Amino acid sequence: MENLKKLIPIALLALFSSCNNSDDGNYQEIATYPNVTATFGSKIDLNNLYNYANQTVPAYITKNNAVGSTITNAGATLGRVLFYDKNLSSNNTISCASCHLQSNAFGDTAVASIGVNGTTGRHSMRLINNRFGNEGKYFWNERAANLETQSTMPIKDHNEMGYSGANGDQSITDLITKLSAIGYYKELFKFVYGSEEITEARMQNALSQFVRSIQSFDSKYDIGRAQVANDATPFPNFTQQENNGKNIFLTPPVFDATGTRTSGGFGCAGCHAAPEFDIDPNSKNNGIIGTIAGGGIDITNTKAPSLRDLVKADGSLNGPLMHTGVITSLQTAIGHYGTINIAPGNTNLDPRLMPGGVGQKLNVTAPEVNAVIAFLKTLTGTAVYTDPKWSSPF
Incomplete structure (x- = not known):
């Protein structure tokens, strides 16, 4: 019994670490993530995350349309993977980054960006400094009330990424089933949210964190x-x-x-x-x-x-x-x-x-x-x- 009492705090500490090993490095140990390591190599090191959460913002920059939203190093890391993953399109050929290229300030040189079933109806907007402003709505015509809502709308668009649930397309529920079978997503969602469960809300949360982190x-x-x-x-x-x-x-x-x-x-x-x-x-x-x-x-x-x-x-x-x-x-x-x-x-x-x-x-x-x-x-x-x-x- 005495040995069991000693083991319980250790087990609780390990559980806490697996759910919170994201940003500050104050946890005691971190689990191994074989699928993340095999897929991304040194480009993603969950023991040493890039700084998304505490980037320097000049004192004269005061506008912020994301009040109440939090960027974490772990959440933005997952968002980065989702942003660049072509698995998010119905035929595995298009990612968010296909229309928002880092080399072009996260914009596109094409007038209309190419999607899985056609092209975009409007030119793809650059994503630089998108949270540093008063306007909280998104898309040229402001049809998305916030960045979270906007982040999965291209995925659910028939022309763009093809999970519309209409016109013969599968739905975003089918996409979630697809992603749930991918090893690195099992590990990353558990790393960020404490469980492997993938939901649209979690995808939106992670994608918006990554996009909001892009600053110049x-x-x-x-x-x-x-x-x-x-x-x-x-x-x-x-x-x-x-x-x-x-x-x-x-x-x-x-x-x-x-x-x-x-x-x-x-x-x-x-x-x-x-x-x-x-x-x-x-x-x-x-x-x-x-x-x-x-x-x-x-x-x-x-x-x-x-x-x-x-x-x-x-x-x-x-x-x-x-x-x-x-x-x-x-x-x-x-x-x-x-x-x-x-x-x-x-x-x-x-x-x-x-x-x-x-x-x-x-x-x-x-x-x-x-x-x-x-x-x-x-x-x-x-x-x-x-x-x-x-x-x-x-």
Whole structure:
């Protein structure tokens, strides 16, 4: 009996460790995970997890649309596996990462991303810094109330990943049965949640943790912003052109009765406020109302990704812009806002783009455009493109 009493605390400690061996390293021992080790090798070490939970966020970044949601190292690790696993598609050819590539700031260079039964209806949105903003809804038309809901909607889409439960597709219940038979998921779900059970809610929880962890705050802009009191102050590390571009971006325009700018800047910050450069949740559509398919109009697209990492370090775009992918250069993007034409049927145009009820005319000049482009390029970071914690574990 005395020996049994001694063994009970040891057994309880082992049980506690198997359910909580995630983040802080204060547990006594960790179970072996042969399937995880065999599948991922050194890319995933459950004894030494990557830091997702306690990444440095600059003090001037204050917006957060994920209040109440927690990122853990263990949960984001499982999310990383799910994000890159082609087993989540009906024919094992497509993963979340197929349309959101790390090399392109988690966006796609294709106008329409390829799925298992066709292509996406809208251009795939970049995922950089998606939690650092006020807008809590997801997709271009904000049809997902939160990131958790959004995370499995592509999986349940007939064209994208094929587990729609309609059109001859299997359902997400069938996907869960499929994943439950995979050894590394047995181990990972138990590692994170304390049991091998896979549910859609657990998948959503893990995927959203990984996506929320993707952040970029090591840009030239961030180096400068850390040295000044506010964005209106010239940044000491910027060129004169970059500081001019910043001022033009931040300063609202002054219009006459015809909607023509007479002074001021471009007012980009009215919808994309610094320092997060996220989209204002009150924004309506930006005047681009076409569709990838080419027929009809779509005036419901009112969300946009952060303007951070629009381009790579070499200045090339991380894929085309807008929900139609119709914009293929920063110059063209600025030009679009330079002259807004109110298209017939567009009853949802943002009022900030039609002063006095007419489409704005910014009368942009080449030096102004070049300055704003120079400034937008300062928003590009470096680590997010190469950090292994956001890379494929396979």
